[in-house]
Amino acid sequence: MRKLSFAFLSIMVIIYSCQKSDNVNDEASVDSSIEEQGGRRCAADEVLQQQIAEDPSRAAFLNELELKTQAYKGSALEAARSAGILYVPVVVHVVLQNTALVTDDQIRSQIDVLNKDFTKTNSELSNTSVYLAGYNYNNVANCEIKYVVTNIVRKTTTVTSFGTNDAVKKTSQGGSDPVDPTTKLNMWVCDLSSGYLGYAQFPGGSAATDGVVIDYQAFGTFASYPMYAAFNLGRTATHEVGHWVNLRHIWGDRRCGDDYVGDTPQHDGSNGGCPTANHTSKCPGRPLEQWMNYMDYTDDRCMYMFSGGQKTRMDAAIDVARKAYFLTSTPTSVFK
Numbered sequence: 001m002r003k004l005s006f007a008f009l010s011i012m013v014i015i016y017s018c019q020k021s022d023n024v025n026d027e028a029s030v031d032s033s034i035e036e037q038g039g040r041r042c043a044a045d046e047v048l049q050q051q052i053a054e055d056p057s058r059a060a061f062l063n064e065l066e067l068k069t070q071a072y073k074g075s076a077l078e079a080a081r082s083a084g085i086l087y088v089p090v091v092v093h094v095v096l097q098n099t100a101l102v103t104d105d106q107i108r109s110q111i112d113v114l115n116k117d118f119t120k121t122n123s124e125l126s127n128t129s130v131y132l133a134g135y136n137y138n139n140v141a142n143c144e145i146k147y148v149v150t151n152i153v154r155k156t157t158t159v160t161s162f163g164t165n166d167a168v169k170k171t172s173q174g175g176s177d178p179v180d181p182t183t184k185l186n187m188w189v190c191d192l193s194s195g196y197l198g199y200a201q202f203p204g205g206s207a208a209t210d211g212v213v214i215d216y217q218a219f220g221t222f223a224s225y226p227m228y229a230a231f232n233l234g235r236t237a238t239h240e241v242g243h244w245v246n247l248r249h250i251w252g253d254r255r256c257g258d259d260y261v262g263d264t265p266q267h268d269g270s271n272g273g274c275p276t277a278n279h280t281s282k283c284p285g286r287p288l289e290q291w292m293n294y295m296d297y298t299d300d301r302c303m304y305m306f307s308g309g310q311k312t313r314m315d316a317a318i319d320v321a322r323k324a325y326f327l328t329s330t331p332t333s334v335f336k
Helices: 044-054 057-072 076-083 104-117 235-244 308-325
Strands: 017-019 086-096 145-156 185-190 196-200 212-215
Touching (some): 076 308, 086 308, 104 235
Parallel strands (some): 185 212
Antiparallel strands (some): 017 196, 196 212
């Protein structure tokens, strides 16, 4: 288990942005060099600095949440969380020049991926002998969270592409204002031609910008237009929603860094593509790297698990910071 450094936490308030390598401006085409040049990357620092500049209390909130998360482990609150499935109402905003590109069936495919990934029912884990870098299959997390689309907002925009300044979340800037952002997960699907696959807001930020943003060419499992070949299984959303419930990147955003989860190994850094089995870290003890973890940067087909410690961290975020978003009964879905 890694040592928690609260001094480090004070400067590591992170809003994550998973970056693709090249820009895509044409809604009818996809640049294959995105995969060729390294796939997922992160621009966390620039987003972090912007949020802190706008709201200095942001760092203090996440520091306090980290203290409460560590205290949550082994507590009565954690024991009480074994009550069963929790449901999250989701509002999907499709913000494109042609909103018909992203169909209801494509949205359904993305939600199906989230529900399988967060309940340990994804196809990769149907095989109990699947490679897990030495991790015990029985300890792979069933996070007991399901997502239900309660509203779809289609916003035709004149904006050709969006960046990470949250304009996509603002009607006045060509985006779409969030719907019930204190009780629902808002998910924006748009063209992130600035070079990003998606980004998420950690707990405690402004309700007006809360939620996750996904590039439309990495959303769901099929489309009427070309998708990124390495990111066409819906795992970008799984990764970003993981951040939304306070999971850090598995390598702690620095060499041999800390993701504040006891049962994930230290990584040299992020992994891209699909590493080979028995890929080891150069960190102390040379542990096997858990590149199949959703919070690494591997291709969609090579990420397929959360650890038990990550589930505990999610549960703490739910009970301490995000409880209002989660229901014990199924909300009414727009999909019949």
